[in-house]
Amino acid sequence: MKHPNQEQWMEYLYNELSAGERSQFSAHLATCEECRRKVRSWQQTMTSLDEWQPPVSVAPAVRWSRTVRWAAAAMLMLGLGFALSRMTTPVIDQAALRAELKSEVESGVQKQWQQELKKLNAQIDRQRLEDQQQVVQTLRQMEAQRLADFASLRYELDTLAMSADNRKSDGFSHATAQVKLDVQR
Amino acid sequence: MSASIISTIFSLTDEQAMWRVQQHADEQAFAQLMRRWEQPIRNLCVRMTGDLHRGEDLAQEAFVRVYEKRQMYQPEAKFSTWLWRIALNLCYDEQRRINRRSETALQNDAGEVIFEPVNDASGPDESLAANERAEMVRRALQQLPENYRTVLVLRHYEGLKFREIADVLEIPEGTVKSRMVEALNQMQRLLEHKVTET
Numbered sequence: 001m002k003h004p005n006q007e008q009w010m011e012y013l014y015n016e017l018s019a020g021e022r023s024q025f026s027a028h029l030a031t032c033e034e035c036r037r038k039v040r041s042w043q044q045t046m047t048s049l050d051e052w053q054p055p056v057s058v059a060p061a062v063r064w065s066r067t068v069r070w071a072a073a074a075m076l077m078l079g080l081g082f083a084l085s086r087m088t089t090p091v092i093d094q095a096a097l098r099a100e101l102k103s104e105v106e107s108g109v110q111k112q113w114q115q116e117l118k119k120l121n122a123q124i125d126r127q128r129l130e131d132q133q134q135v136v137q138t139l140r141q142m143e144a145q146r147l148a149d150f151a152s153l154r155y156e157l158d159t160l161a162m163s164a165d166n167r168k169s170d171g172f173s174h175a176t177a178q179v180k181l182d183v184q185r
Numbered sequence: 186m187s188a189s190i191i192s193t194i195f196s197l198t199d200e201q202a203m204w205r206v207q208q209h210a211d212e213q214a215f216a217q218l219m220r221r222w223e224q225p226i227r228n229l230c231v232r233m234t235g236d237l238h239r240g241e242d243l244a245q246e247a248f249v250r251v252y253e254k255r256q257m258y259q260p261e262a263k264f265s266t267w268l269w270r271i272a273l274n275l276c277y278d279e280q281r282r283i284n285r286r287s288e289t290a291l292q293n294d295a296g297e298v299i300f301e302p303v304n305d306a307s308g309p310d311e312s313l314a315a316n317e318r319a320e321m322v323r324r325a326l327q328q329l330p331e332n333y334r335t336v337l338v339l340r341h342y343e344g345l346k347f348r349e350i351a352d353v354l355e356i357p358e359g360t361v362k363s364r365m366v367e368a369l370n371q372m373q374r375l376l377e378h379k380v381t382e383t
Contacts, residue, residue: 007362010369016346045373049341051315052322054231054240 001028003035013042199264207255219248222265225343226272232338233276235327243279247272269345269353273335280331325375333368336361 001024004012011017012025029036197205202218205211226247231240250271251258258267326334339345339353340361347365351358 006366007359010362010365011347014340014347041373042369045369045376046341048318048322048376049326049337049372052319052326054228054237 003032004028006038009035009039009042013039013046200260203255203258203264204260206252207258207260210255215252218251218264222268223248226268229269229272229338229343230276232326232342233273233334234279235323239279243275244272247275250275263352266349266352269339273353277331321376321379325372325379328375329368329371333364333371336364337368337372340365 004025008025012022015022017025029039197214197217199218199221202211202214205214206218223244227241227244229240230243230247231237234240234243247268251268254271258264326337329337335354336350339350340347345353347358347361350361354361
């Protein structure tokens, strides 16, 4: 058998040869000092490589469980906090609280109503005053108008009376004169 | 949840579950996918970034993205291929962000997180030595160019076949293997260099 090449020796070293091939290679090694030396050197290196084994770690389990543990711890703390807060919080009398709230709400509403009523009353008073003033002013205007009309009417009547007197005296004179004419005739 | 639903969900293939997520936003099916794939995706992201916390964040983000982009999933495609690709793209983006900020995983404080006991059963000296070796590997891996690191992580640590890696990265299988050769060769040199440094 010829010297196997280095790549073929790799197959031999890592057991990737068939049984038949392997026995041929072994037989060659038994007779070839050069190949034996080479293979022995590689085998020593391979043995050295085995001296470094990453720590059989706890790592995968620990690293994943670390997360889980943190999560569990956080949940536990949350739970404890919740329980403590429940325990330390004074018991609330819901009926009393409801009554208190009701009275507060009612008094609040009452105050608000009173304020609104006050506002409304004031507004009504203002409106009433304005209306009264308006009525008085209107009455005054009507009185003034009535007086003016009365004065005007009186003047008219006086004028009329005066003119009537004049016409009466004129008529009497005219009638007298007519009578005198008739008499003369 | 009734037993029948549980058994239904457990019998779903990845593709069936993803179809349910896509069509009905089925949270139970998504949870099932997460349970199946969370650890491999987390390991991929941690190894690609060399940073435990960043890797875990990226893994979570990958699943968030799967859910957000569920409508883009092609039902005829293999779910895992799609998922690996999403996670890898997130890792690449993260690496670019880090490069832009002129940070390296070797310099930041987060790197220290990786210093965790490899074997608590061993004695203090052994444990310390094991931790030092582990840290050396972690740092060497971070110095590996991204394309080699990806292939190495997917094949060596995540156990994908070369054919599957080729599908995820959408490159020929031969290229994957040659990258794997280069990745192992470079890692060998980097580790030798670090041993001599110490």
